[in-house]
Amino acid sequence: MALDLQSAPKSDDTASGESRDASGLSLAERGKTAEGAPQSLDRRLFVQLLAYTGCTDATPLAEAAEAAGVGGAIYVGAQDPQSVAVLTFHEDPAFFVEDGRALHLSEPFRGLTPLPHLTMLGRTYSIGYEQDLIGALVAKPVKTIANPDWPWAVWYPLRRSGRFEREPREEQRRMLMEHGGIGRAFGKSDLAHDVRLACHGLDPNDNDFIAGLVGKDLHPLSAVVQKMRSTRQTAEFIDNLGPFFVGRAIWQSAGPYAWALEHTGSGH
Numbered sequence: 001m002a003l004d005l006q007s008a009p010k011s012d013d014t015a016s017g018e019s020r021d022a023s024g025l026s027l028a029e030r031g032k033t034a035e036g037a038p039q040s041l042d043r044r045l046f047v048q049l050l051a052y053t054g055c056t057d058a059t060p061l062a063e064a065a066e067a068a069g070v071g072g073a074i075y076v077g078a079q080d081p082q083s084v085a086v087l088t089f090h091e092d093p094a095f096f097v098e099d100g101r102a103l104h105l106s107e108p109f110r111g112l113t114p115l116p117h118l119t120m121l122g123r124t125y126s127i128g129y130e131q132d133l134i135g136a137l138v139a140k141p142v143k144t145i146a147n148p149d150w151p152w153a154v155w156y157p158l159r160r161s162g163r164f165e166r167e168p169r170e171e172q173r174r175m176l177m178e179h180g181g182i183g184r185a186f187g188k189s190d191l192a193h194d195v196r197l198a199c200h201g202l203d204p205n206d207n208d209f210i211a212g213l214v215g216k217d218l219h220p221l222s223a224v225v226q227k228m229r230s231t232r233q234t235a236e237f238i239d240n241l242g243p244f245f246v247g248r249a250i251w252q253s254a255g256p257y258a259w260a261l262e263h264t265g266s267g268h
Helices: 059-068 099-104 133-146 162-166 169-188 219-228 232-237 255-262
Strands: 029-032 038-041 046-053 072-077 084-090 120-123 152-160 193-198 209-215 238-241 245-253
Touching: 029 133, 038 133, 059 072, 059 084, 059 099, 059 245, 072 133, 084 099, 084 133, 084 245, 084 255, 120 193, 120 209, 133 193, 133 209, 133 245, 133 255, 152 219, 162 169, 162 232, 169 193, 169 219, 169 232, 209 219, 232 238
Parallel strands: none
Antiparallel strands: 029 038, 046 084, 046 120, 072 084, 072 245, 152 209, 152 238, 152 245, 193 209
16 A cells, blocks of 8 residues: 555645546546636545444454554444444555455454444545545545544445436436535534445445444434435435444544644535
């Protein structure tokens, strides 16, 4: 893993245009400057959640994660008194089959029973309007997950119906704005904050997205899910929602992304 994670990204990491390979394809995340000019950034954060049961003391797991220097969170589950979940993040997916794998195979995890139905793996993405791409794609998710003031978490996958893509683009935009408006209202009130991930081709159950909700208390996280159920997108175009992992963090860290905690951009 050759990424330089210890320092903030340089200003020229964000390009005004998109670099394309010989085929003409570009996989960079796109946004717009304050003046409306297109910009792109070929960076994103991968996030993985692995859950276990049979854990009567999660402290050794937290100590192992801290010693390994990883970024993420360890949650004790609210739905099973012996359940825990380990969430880690990294820009290089090789982390999950190298250092991340080594963490999960270390001594404190031996004897625990994996809960594969709660496994989640996704990546941050842009929707094309972000001015602060590095904030939206890397810094803001790190700050959200690692914030000690927001220990409660609800993580779940979802699959959107293909019918959504056949809706007129303006109607798609309206539905997404309705959805986003609810999230912004809860966030502005410091009730719930979200991490949005895409998981196309990464989820064993063919889900499209992963949502992570975090906050000071659990009730607002449940309430925002309830509120989202009333939107047209959820009511008509969501084919699958869940399963849900619910827990409270006993350990959180930015790990090698300490610079993200000092990022002053909007994350939008």
